[in-house]
Structures are given as structure tokens and as C-alpha cells.
Amino acid sequence: MSWSFSIGRLFGSDLRIHITFFLLLAWVGYAAYATAGWSGALENVVFVILLFACVVAHEFGHALTARRYGIKTPSITLLPIGGLAQLEKMPEKPGQEILVALAGPMVNVAIWAILMLAGAKMPLEMTGELDLTGPGFLGRLAFVNLFLAVFNLIPAFPMDGGRVFRALLSLAMDRVQATRVAATAGQIVAFLFGFAGLSSGNPVLILIAVFVFVAANAESQDVAMRAVARQLSARDATITTFETLLPSDTLQAAASALVHSTQHEFPVVEADGTFLGFVTRNALFAALAQDGPRTRPVSEIMQTDIPSLKLTAKLEKVLDRLYKGAPAVAVTDSKGNMVGYITRENVGELMVINGR
Numbered sequence: 001m002s003w004s005f006s007i008g009r010l011f012g013s014d015l016r017i018h019i020t021f022f023l024l025l026a027w028v029g030y031a032a033y034a035t036a037g038w039s040g041a042l043e044n045v046v047f048v049i050l051l052f053a054c055v056v057a058h059e060f061g062h063a064l065t066a067r068r069y070g071i072k073t074p075s076i077t078l079l080p081i082g083g084l085a086q087l088e089k090m091p092e093k094p095g096q097e098i099l100v101a102l103a104g105p106m107v108n109v110a111i112w113a114i115l116m117l118a119g120a121k122m123p124l125e126m127t128g129e130l131d132l133t134g135p136g137f138l139g140r141l142a143f144v145n146l147f148l149a150v151f152n153l154i155p156a157f158p159m160d161g162g163r164v165f166r167a168l169l170s171l172a173m174d175r176v177q178a179t180r181v182a183a184t185a186g187q188i189v190a191f192l193f194g195f196a197g198l199s200s201g202n203p204v205l206i207l208i209a210v211f212v213f214v215a216a217n218a219e220s221q222d223v224a225m226r227a228v229a230r231q232l233s234a235r236d237a238t239i240t241t242f243e244t245l246l247p248s249d250t251l252q253a254a255a256s257a258l259v260h261s262t263q264h265e266f267p268v269v270e271a272d273g274t275f276l277g278f279v280t281r282n283a284l285f286a287a288l289a290q291d292g293p294r295t296r297p298v299s300e301i302m303q304t305d306i307p308s309l310k311l312t313a314k315l316e317k318v319l320d321r322l323y324k325g326a327p328a329v330a331v332t333d334s335k336g337n338m339v340g341y342i343t344r345e346n347v348g349e350l351m352v353i354n355g356r
Helices: 020-067 094-117 124-128 137-152 160-169 175-200 203-229 251-259 281-289 315-323 344-353
Strands: 004-010 013-018 075-079 082-086 265-269 275-280 308-310 329-332 338-342
Touching: 013 020, 020 075, 020 082, 020 094, 020 137, 094 137, 094 160, 160 175, 175 203, 203 315, 203 344, 251 265, 251 281, 265 338, 275 281, 308 315, 315 329, 315 344
Parallel strands: 013 075, 308 329
Antiparallel strands: 004 013, 075 082, 265 275, 329 338
């Protein structure tokens, strides 16, 4: 995810923090300092850090449970509105999806129980006021964990409860239709959050509403796309007419090719046709912006970690490779020779043509 950076690896996943998370810390600290001084600011910032540690534990609940079914989690990113575990995919068996979805909220329930056993107090009036300063620090942390568990169990995408809802619906209907129903529920919830945010002047609720609405729609489109992709092969989406570059071609030559074609990425091949990698438009723009010599060879900026698949491979496998961040997937024939490539854009065009 852009605007995020890695702080290390934990349990095989890259743990990342989005830059806007520090804006949240600064805002919380400043607001607390204005009303309670330095001690209040410090206590609020520590509370938020501990809260997000609980969020990380929540996401690892999903990640470690998914690993039981052979699903990896390349990264987990902390955002101001929570955490985002990038699972390679969700299990499609309803029982497995339910367990993976429930694992996160159950971690929050476990943290709540541990804090209560440690002496945390949760007075009833806490449900109406979450003042982070003063006595009851552990009680407030316990309450927020319980709130996170309940909130995430709302039966609407992209919350965990929405995935449980989709899995249960999948027992009676196909997965695409079940996803549409759960996504629609998510968008209804997003509308309610947005209305509540606008009515109360709460920008956090509005931000959550936008995130929920967009994520629900994206999930529905992704599942529908995969359903179509299972019926197609790489051959159906392969770009076979394209310009290539030699590794010795200059940045100027690549820029000229970019201007005079509709391609956003260019395969780099040896004179004998051996595929080496891709030069993307973004990489070319970045290199040109450095004001270096435009006589530099494109081999210096090409991306070499490009996945390749056979023409007969299922298109769903292509989507898996593209979702992992590759700019394109090289397509080869039975002899291993590159015959074309596939990008997200032309997969999207193929889906439109197929009515998705």
C-alpha cells in the first residue's frame, strides 16, 4: 500500500504503518494537551498505541487462522481507522471462511477477558463516554476491545460479520450472489454511518462510511471477476501485439515508444527473443524526472521479478499474480517462449466484454 512503510516482520508477515497513522497520534496528543496538559497527552498517545497493538493482534488472528488453510498474509498495515491484513485470498469453503473471519473478533474478546481478570473495571456509563484520561485506563482499553469485537461482527462487508454472513448465504446460493447480498448490506450500513456522521458532525464516522462503501463494492466486483476468470484461460486475455525494447535501448528511446503507442509497459527482450523484464511507465517517468542522462539503458530501470504462466493457465491464476503487485504477467507457449503479456487493465476490459 502506498504511503506506508515497513517496521519489520512478525509471524511471516510484513508489518507496515501508514503515514497518516502518525497524523492521528499527533491530533490525539494535541487535543489531549489542550485540555489536560502533558500528562493527558502522554496517556492518550499511549492508549492509542496500545489500542492499535490490539488491532494488530486482531489482524494476526485472521492471518494465523488463514495460514492453517494454506493462505499466506504478505502484509498487515495499520491505518488511522484500523488494520488491514492482506490475505492472498479468503477461503471459499463456508466453514473455513467463518473461522478465519471470527478469529479476529475472538482475539479482541480474549484481550477483554485478560484485562478484566487483571482488574480492569467497566462501569456502565463508559458506554456513553470514552474519556481516555484519568482513572480506569485498563477499563477503557477493555471496553474498546469489546466494542471492536461487536462492531466487527456487524453482518455487512467489509466487516468480519459480513464475511460470516456471506459464508452462511453461500450454503443456499452461489458465492457471487451471496457476496452481492452481503456487499449491499455493507453499503446500507455505510449509508447509515455517513448519515450519522453528517448529523453529529463526526468526521470519523464519515471516513468509516466511505471506507465501508468502497470496500464492499470492491469485494463484490472481485468475487464476480474471479467467477468469470475461472471459466477463461490466460490465452483469452493475452496481449499479443506490442512493442518491445532491447536492454541496450536508452531511456529516450523508451520515452519515444511510450509517446507513439498506447502501451504503459514494455517487455525488455534480448535480440534472440529471451524475455528479461518490463519497463513500466511509472518507472520511466521517475527515471526521467531525476534529470540524469537519457542515454542510460533501460536495463537499469526494468523490473525483473515478473511472473510467467502458460497460455493454458486459468485466468484466475493470472489475477493472483497481478494482485501480488506485478505490473504484468508474461505469457509463454509450451516451449517457454514469451508470446505476450497480461495487465490488470486488459483483464478489466475482458471482464467488461464478458458482461461483468
